[in-house]
Amino acid sequence: MIATDQEGGSVSRLSANPKLTGHDYPSPMDLLKQQGVAGLIKTPPKRQDLKALGINWNFARSPTSPATRPVSFTTGLSGLTPSKPLR
Numbered sequence: 001m002i003a004t005d006q007e008g009g010s011v012s013r014l015s016a017n018p019k020l021t022g023h024d025y026p027s028p029m030d031l032l033k034q035q036g037v038a039g040l041i042k043t044p045p046k047r048q049d050l051k052a053l054g055i056n057w058n059f060a061r062s063p064t065s066p067a068t069r070p071v072s073f074t075t076g077l078s079g080l081t082p083s084k085p086l087r
Contacts, residue, residue, distance in 0.1 A: 003057035006046060014049055021049040 004013050008025035015025045025046060031039035050058055 001057055002055050003059060004050065004055050005059040006050060006055075007060040008046075014046070020053065023049065 006013050006025070008015070008027050008031075010027065012025045014021050014023065018024075023045075026034075028040055035042075046058075050056075
């Protein structure tokens with residue numbers, strides 16, 4: 001197993017070296033502020049990039065995954081509206 005914690009923004013293993021993927025991965029909080037939930041859904045193909053590099057486990061939570069808390073800490077909203085899911 002090869003794992004990472006590729007979240008985006010300040011925690012971005014893939015963005016650290018542009019030769020790896022050619023994509024920049026902004027933080028989920030920045031995407032939410034700039035583009036709303038649609039921005040979270042239309043992020044660059046992180047999953048495919050990780051797989052192509054031989055990385056088969058990502059510890060970072062996806063802010064749009066049903067397994068993630070209704071308002072994910074990755075978007076910076078966890079303490080503001082815990083009862084309102086992202087839609």
